[in-house]
Amino acid sequence: MKIPLVIQKVSAGFPSPATDYVQEEIDLNSELIKNAPATFVIRVQGNSMNDHKIANGDLLVVDRSLGLSNDCIAIVNFNNELVVKNIIKKSNHFYIKHADEYIPITEHSDINVWGIVTYIIHATH
Amino acid sequence: MQPINKRIIALVDCNSFYVSCERLFRPDLAKRPVVVLSNNDGCIISRSTEAKQVGIKMGEPYFKAKPLIDKYKVAVFSSNYELYGDLSRRVMKILKNFSSDIEFYSIDEAFLDLTHITMKNVEDYISNIRKTILQWTGIPVSIGAANTKTLAKVANHIAKKKKMGIEEFISKDQDYIDQELKEFPVAEVWGIGRQLSAFFHNNHFHNTYQLKNADNYWVRKNSSVVVLKTIHELQGICCFPLNYTPTVRKNCCVSRSFGTSITDMYDLQEALVNHCITAAERIRSEGLIAKTIYVFIKTSRFKKNYLSRVEKIDIPMPTNNTLELVHLAVKALENIYRKGHYYSKAGVLLSGLQPKAHYANNLFSDLNHNLDHLMNIIDQTNNKFGRGSITLAAARHNNQFKLRRQHSSKIDTSFIQRAPVVKAG
Numbered sequence: 395m396k397i398p399l400v401i402q403k404v405s406a407g408f409p410s411p412a413t414d415y416v417q418e419e420i421d422l423n424s425e426l427i428k429n430a431p432a433t434f435v436i437r438v439q440g441n442s443m444n445d446h447k448i449a450n451g452d453l454l455v456v457d458r459s460l461g462l463s464n465d466c467i468a469i470v471n472f473n474n475e476l477v478v479k480n481i482i483k484k485s486n487h488f489y490i491k492h493a494d495e496y497i498p499i500t501e502h503s504d505i506n507v508w509g510i511v512t513y514i515i516h517a518t519h
Numbered sequence: 520m521q522p523i524n525k526r527i528i529a530l531v532d533c534n535s536f537y538v539s540c541e542r543l544f545r546p547d548l549a550k551r552p553v554v555v556l557s558n559n560d561g562c563i564i565s566r567s568t569e570a571k572q573v574g575i576k577m578g579e580p581y582f583k584a585k586p587l588i589d590k591y592k593v594a595v596f597s598s599n600y601e602l603y604g605d606l607s608r609r610v611m612k613i614l615k616n617f618s619s620d621i622e623f624y625s626i627d628e629a630f631l632d633l634t635h636i637t638m639k640n641v642e643d644y645i646s647n648i649r650k651t652i653l654q655w656t657g658i659p660v661s662i663g664a665a666n667t668k669t670l671a672k673v674a675n676h677i678a679k680k681k682k683m684g685i686e687e688f689i690s691k692d693q694d695y696i697d698q699e700l701k702e703f704p705v706a707e708v709w710g711i712g713r714q715l716s717a718f719f720h721n722n723h724f725h726n727t728y729q730l731k732n733a734d735n736y737w738v739r740k741n742s743s744v745v746v747l748k749t750i751h752e753l754q755g756i757c758c759f760p761l762n763y764t765p766t767v768r769k770n771c772c773v774s775r776s777f778g779t780s781i782t783d784m785y786d787l788q789e790a791l792v793n794h795c796i797t798a799a800e801r802i803r804s805e806g807l808i809a810k811t812i813y814v815f816i817k818t819s820r821f822k823k824n825y826l827s828r829v830e831k832i833d834i835p836m837p838t839n840n841t842l843e844l845v846h847l848a849v850k851a852l853e854n855i856y857r858k859g860h861y862y863s864k865a866g867v868l869l870s871g872l873q874p875k876a877h878y879a880n881n882l883f884s885d886l887n888h889n890l891d892h893l894m895n896i897i898d899q900t901n902n903k904f905g906r907g908s909i910t911l912a913a914a915r916h917n918n919q920f921k922l923r924r925q926h927s928s929k930i931d932t933s934f935i936q937r938a939p940v941v942k943a944g
Contacts, residue, residue, distance in 0.1 A: 429655070430609075430612065431608075431609035431610075431612040431613050431655055431656065432609075432654075432655035432656070434932055434939070435932075435935060435938050436938055436939050436940070436941050437938045437939070437940045437941070438940075438941060438942075438943050439940050439941065439942050439943065440942050440943040441943060442942075442943040442944055443943035443944065444943075448943060450943070453935065453938065454941075458654060458655050458656070458657070459654060459655050469941055470944070471546040472944065474546050474547040474549075475546065475547065475942070476544060476546060476939075476941045476942075477941060477942050477943070477944035478941055478942070478943045478944050479944040490944070492944065506546070508546075508657075
């Protein structure tokens with residue numbers, strides 16, 4: 395059920411000026427998910443991405459319809475396993491950083507991009 | 520040149536759909552043989568190309584395929600309908616972007632009316648549909664396009680064998696289509712099937728081109744109107760229009776064989792109660808109510824003293840309420856149960872289904888209002904927290920009849936608690 399954010403009681407006197415601004419409740423789905431059939435929610439395991447503000451147990455919103463961009467976070471198929479990686483663009487090529495080494499993503503490499511991380515959902519409480 | 524009023528119909532079919540779903544989060548399985556098992560891990564119901572190549576048959580019992588599975592290290596999955604259902608919804612949602620005229624034919628197949636596309640653009644258009652679905656959902660599909668559903672099915676079969684995964688008869692001339700039909704087995708034609716194809720084979724129809732040119736009067740006399748329509752469709756005359764409204768089903772059956780046979784009535788009761796809960800949930804989700812409930816119990820057909828018993832109860836006030844249906848099923852069981860038999864299967868069939876909205880309220884319907892409300896709450900809770908979170912005590916007598924799902928990936932892309940897990944790199 396959707397509950398409007400502003401509810402006004404019927405009362406005598408002046409009507410609240412806020413009634414003109416009644417809105418739907420906040421809808422996180424429409425905010426976080428731009429392309430629903432292409433968007434997956436994935437849980438992260440491990441702390442290797444802490445430098446990129448991703449912690450163990452966080453939820454990632456992943457959109458498979460987006461292309462790579464410099465310094466994006468992506469889910470990649472690396473050595474036949476899906477992992478979360480930071481991707482860097484250098485002189486028109488994309489690279490993943492793996493153990494202090496930059497490995498290029500080319501048509502011939504075994505690295506496939508699975509989807510682009512658009513939001514990190516991190517519980518703080 | 521074809522007349523302008525011909526329709527353009529595309530059939531989109533997901534390749535080895537259940538296997539493709541299981542592979543989505545398992546890139547290590549991309550080139551390995553993979554199979555998916557039916558409910559209760561009984562039979563093989565989906566195979567990757569590699570699994571087909573090593574000789575695993577469709578519908579084969581799991582235990583029979585086990586030697587091949589072990590030999591070729593085939594990856595095995597129990598069916599995970601939550602995952603397949605969600606990915607199917609995604610694929611269908613994407614298809615709606617390409618055409619609003621769409622028939623959802625099954626969990627992994629849909630017909631699209633693409634008559635709005637210019638003929639010469641059809642190939643690019645269906646190729647774009649294929650690419651979009653693959654990129655957005657990871658599911659590979661094959662697409663066949665033609666003037667009729669039956670020809671679209673033929674084109675789809677051909678598409679499956681092509682690397683590009685698409686085939687269209689729209690821009691092709693008749694000679695090209697006829698050549699394809701000459702190589703197409705009659706048994707593979709939509710709606711023909713094994714029995715009819717044997718009949719046609721005996722009458723010297725060995726390929727689909729011959730079938731297409733069969734004499735109308737002969738077919739009408741020796742076969743059915745449906746076959747005649749199929750032949751017209753092969754000729755490019757549309758006889759089966761797209762069906763936009765899903766047909767309302769008349770029955771809902773939930774039954775299962777037991778892993779080991781049982782004798783105790785309370786064990787049977789527990790199984791039946793669980794089936795009843797599932798069946799009631801299913802018809803509620805479709806807004807239906809049942810007029811009749813059948814309850815059946817069987818011993819193994821292959822053992823001595825074969826026993827099969829059925830009880831039919833007409834429900835005075837058609838319902839979809841779990842409590843009422845379970846109550847009737849338990850009563851039915853008490854009538855048909857016989858001591859001293861080894862039962863191998865039990866089931867519930869809800870029949871005479873009709874939309875709840877069509878059923879006129881009667882004097883007593885107010886009494887049911889609270890029960891309806893309770894069912895709503897139970898369904899909502901189970902949707903949120905997983906099936907069986909709220910259930911009846913009678914369904915948990917000793918809990919040995921839960922679905923066997925030993926090889927389940929347990930991933931559900933529509934449920935956060937079951938989200939796929941990926942390692943931080």
